[in-house]
Amino acid sequence: MNAPTSSLPDGTSRSPGRGRPRDATRDTALRTAAMEVLADVGYRALTMDAVAARARAGKATIYRRWESKLDLVIDTCNELVQRNIPEPDLGSVPADLGEFLRAFAAFLTGPAGKAAQALVGELPHERELADAFRESFLLPQRNVLRRIVERGVERGEISPQAPMDTVVELAGAALLHRLMLTGEPLDDRFVDRLLQDALLPLLRRDG
Amino acid sequence: MNAPTSSLPDGTSRSPGRGRPRDATRDTALRTAAMEVLADVGYRALTMDAVAARARAGKATIYRRWESKLDLVIDTCNELVQRNIPEPDLGSVPADLGEFLRAFAAFLTGPAGKAAQALVGELPHERELADAFRESFLLPQRNVLRRIVERGVERGEISPQAPMDTVVELAGAALLHRLMLTGEPLDDRFVDRLLQDALLPLLRRDG
Structure with a gap:
């Protein structure tokens, strides 16, 4: 130890x-x-x-x-996410998405990302842990992304027919896939490419 | 045991x-x-x-x-992927992507997916395992996707300016994120939505 x-x-x-x-x-x-x-x-x-x-x-x-250790780990996870996942509201979807995804990537690149990765292999075996991990780690991230896009719809910036669920899911998937599987860099350059090549073009479609 | x-x-x-x-x-x-x-x-x-x-x-x-157990696990991983990851060549990108992603989702939903998930938490601690996992599991999947899109470019079906790398990365990320993190279904319906809402529209852009 x-x-x-x-x-x-x-x-x-x-x-x-x-x-x-x-x-x-x-x-x-x-x-x-x-x-x-x-x-x-x-x-x-x-x-x-x-x-x-x-x-x-x-x-x-x-x-x-x-x-219990379950209780400790879940509480730790909750508290980390609450302290580290910001909700920007800068008046435009590209600005908010960029700000949020850069912050989330930085958070994942630190010790919290290693801890999250250590949990993933256990999720199939630990039902309570899996439920809590999804609720405290995945859902808040997804909800921030969804609210960013919804504010864009309210401002008339994004069509209500844009594939919002898919874009929100892909944004999280892209970052977590690099962190946990490929080991490729989770840096601002990657976030910018993801935004310009995929997320923003998909949101600009009319369904 | x-x-x-x-x-x-x-x-x-x-x-x-x-x-x-x-x-x-x-x-x-x-x-x-x-x-x-x-x-x-x-x-x-x-x-x-x-x-x-x-x-x-x-x-x-x-x-x-x-x-060693490393040798056994890597060989098992290689052999599973070789036996289970098909390379369709049906003459169109939507058909090939659909066929491949449905087969890959089915493969991940079975015992191989559970085994892959059990490895993920170890990747930061086991350098040789991480290298081998990426080479034998992630790379072949990504290479099949890339060749599907490249054949589409050769046929004039896809613009050479389409964001090919991003689409290939997102396709794998979307499936693995559901498998390993969210626990949401990895079924044909999900694959179809991913194709129609995201992958095909991105490939049809002109850069």
């Missing part, structure tokens, strides 16, 4: 397991440790002990907050 | 580990066992022992043919 490589976000150091009241900074440090352990060893091999060791916390501290 | 649930493809039964010459039927049975174990327990937990038990073979039989 590796020792933790970073101090707590607020820069203080704390001794673990003293039964102090829960605080948000501590929760964030524990979730960060959970994400790192997940990325390193995968869901199946993740233990509450390993997360505690990585966060220099007592196991009891973790169990006071999350009742 | 589960007992094998099917007899050998040729219907004979054989006692394991007698040092007989390698034969193709036996190799196929061993690869099928490897694919099933991989789908059940994942790459990390797969052992040559488990594959041997599933195939009712001796461990020595397996080691005579493959020198």
Whole structure:
């Protein structure tokens, strides 16, 4: 097990397991440790002990907050997505899609993407995990994309007959496919090509 | 460990580990066992022992043919793809794309898809496995799609300025994203929608 490589976000150091009241900074440090352990060893091999060791916390501290590793991983996933998936509203579909997809690509390129990848192989075997992963990770991303396109329809920028569902699905698929399967770069250049070659032309069709 | 649930493809039964010459039927049975174990327990937990038990073979039989689990898994992957990914040549891009994508979706929906999914979480940790997975699983699929579109360009059916690379990438991404992440159906209806809403309109653009 590796020792933790970073101090707590607020820069203080704390001794673990003293039964102090829960605080948000501590929760964030524990979730960060959970994400790192997940990325390193995968869901199946993740233990509450390993997360505690990585966060220099007592196991009891973790169990006071999350009742199981499923609970911890789902909460970590939820919180990461909420903190990292922006919803731009810049007044045009190309600007909003570009902003969102660049941010999502950057998010996936970081440690969260490794953690997400570590979960994917487990989804067929872990029904609750699969449901939670879809609800907390895939759905918010898809909903932001959908709202971006719907605002374009309201402004008269996009035809209501454009294949909105397909475009929303393909945008997420393209990024996650590179992250998890091909290993090709998930950079601004890729996002721009995806927009110019595929997503924007499809949205400009009249159905 | 589960007992094998099917007899050998040729219907004979054989006692394991007698040092007989390698034969193709036996190799196929061993690869099928490897694919099933991989789908059940994942790459990390797969052992040559488990594959041997599933195939009712001796461990020595397996080691005579493959020198490591990496070697066994890669060979299994190669052989599955070669047997199951067709290259239609029906004279039109819509017909060829439809035929290929329906066959690829059916292949992914079966046990091979579960095995592929079990590998994905390991790709960041296993460099050789990642390289082999990309070469034996992703590249052949992408090459078939590319040749289908290139034949369309040669026939004058598709403009040489169409965004071929993007279309080829999105076709694979759309199917694999459903298989591995969203769990939504990978059926003919989905393939048809993908073709009509996205792939064919993009190929009909003039760049």
